[in-house]
Amino acid sequence: MVPHLITALTGPINELEQRVLESMPAIERWFRLEWMEHTPPFYTSVDLRNAGFKLAPVDTNLFPARWSNLTPEMLPLAVQSAMAAIEKICPDAKNLLVIPENDTRNTFYLANLAQLKRIFHMAGLNVRIGSIDPELKEPKTFEVPGGERVTVEPVVRSRRRLGLKDFDPCTILLNNDLSLGAPGIVEDLHEQYLLPPLHAGWSVRRKSNHFKSYEEVAKRFGKMLGIDPWLINPMFNMCGEVDFSQGEGMECLATNVDALLTKIRKKYKEYGINEKPFVVVKADNGTCGMGIMTVRDVRDLDGLSRKAKDKMNVIQDGQEVRQVIIQEGVLTNERINDAVAEPVVYMMDRYVVGGFYRVHADRGTDENLNAPGSAFVPLAFAESTRLPQPGEKPGASAPNRFYMYGVIGRLAMLAASYELEATDPEAEVYD
Structure with missing residues (x-):
């Protein structure tokens, strides 16, 4: 099923789409050269926001867990990409162990595991799912929607394997984002490939590092394409020590929010954009849509309720928020059946394999959609026989729009590659 996209592309994004389509050979060559120098993350998903005047990634996940939202038509791409990824890492691989999140009660997450198992089985591997949850003492079998069964087994550590x-x-x-840190059972492995690496986990990773890398990528790509990198890059600031429960660090937060809002207003004026700027304050680590707050005026920070502070103070697994990133808010002007929507692009190795729209009927264009009540509609990659059509009128073709989404998704994936290289604890450091 192809979603009905209510929003037509106009303004700068229309021009960006045209520039992207006209530059397709140059873009693909640019990516090809980048991947000769850098290793892509094993798999990646990227949340995008299309404001009509700007298209930018707002979050990049290195442990994507919505593979079950990919349609059957998308599976051949995923299987081929899985084959390519495994061939580079371990060509003679026979067995693959998937380590899930510890909490496997969510049927949607179990469906994700079933899809991952299907993809890698079709790529020619024996696949089993092993949990590092110390509470799991014996294999457990779960039924997922559609009648399929998923068995999760306790892992066994022997010597260094x-x-x-x-x-x-x-x-x-790893399909476990290691928010609470890497348990010893997955460390110091001998002649086994652990993907993604441990320093990709949220106990180590920081969104500010990622978007610093993305800013670099966007500048280089913008120069190659001859565009203002702001059209594809969300500006950001960050604030070090913040304690919402005690009200500490709020002055630093207010200063950085005000500075970023001023920069956004300047850009809006430059492009004649008649929208109210806003920023999104997020925990600098973690996912699941927690620890996120929209700020439209710096004075809003003075009147934060106790409930709002509590929501900002703790993210998943009860972790306290002590660092935040302040990100330029990007509106989403995509609509599906009158509900606000944002595209999510899924990639494996260096290839776009599909994606979906995250849709939320009760959220506004300037709000976080990764929240309870969201639904998912597959992207139009279901039209697998249709490739981008450079000659078509910009804004009129879904495949053209999705090609552009795939380009921006790959830029974020490349930034994640830069980020992982820069934070690799085993990388050689030269004076």
Whole structure:
């Protein structure tokens, strides 16, 4: 099913789409050269926002967990990409161990595991799912929507290898974002590939590092394409120590929010944009749509309610927020059946394999859609036989729009590659 996109592209994004389509050979060559120098993350999903005058990534996830939202038509791309990724890492791989989140009660998450297992099985691997949850003592089988069954088994650590009873994998795929840190059981493995690496986990990773890398990528790409990088880059500031529960660091937060709002107003004036600027204050680590606040006026910070402070103070697994990133807010002008929507692009290795729209009927164009009540509609990659059509009128073709989304998604994936290289604890450091 192809979603009905109510919003037509106009203004700067229309021009950006035209420039992207006209430059397709140059863009693909640019990416090809980048991937000769840098290793893409094993798999990635990117949340995008299309404001009509700006298209930018707002979040990049290195442990994507919505694979079940991909349609059957998207699976061949995912399988081919999985084959390419595994061939580069461990060509003679036979067994793959998937390590899930510890909480496997969510049926949607279990469906995600079933889809991952299907993809890698079709890529030619024996796939089993092994939990590092110390509470799991014996295999448990769950039924997921559609009648499929998923078995989760307790992992076994022997010497310097990790596996299951009678199952020794060459490659271990983490689908657990390690928000609470890497447990010792996954450290110091011998001749086993752990993907993504441990320093990709949210106990180490910081969004500010990612968007600093993305800013660099956007500048280089913008120069190559001859566009203002602001059209594809969300500006940001950050604030060090913040304690919402005690009200500490709020002056630093207010100063940086005000400075960023001023920069956005200047850009809006330059492009003749008649929208009210806003920023999004987020925990600098973590996901799941927690620890996020929209600020339209710096004075809003003075009147934060106790409930709002509590929501900002703690994210998943009860972690306290002590660092925040202040990100330029990007409106979303996409609509599906009158509900606000944002595209999410899924990639494996260096390839776009599909995606979906995150849709929320009760949220506004300037609000976070990754919240309870959101729904998911597959992207139009279901039209697998239709490639981008450079000759078509900009803004009129779904495949053209999705090609542009894939380009921006790959820029964010490339930024994640830069980020992981810069934060790799085992990388050689030269004076």
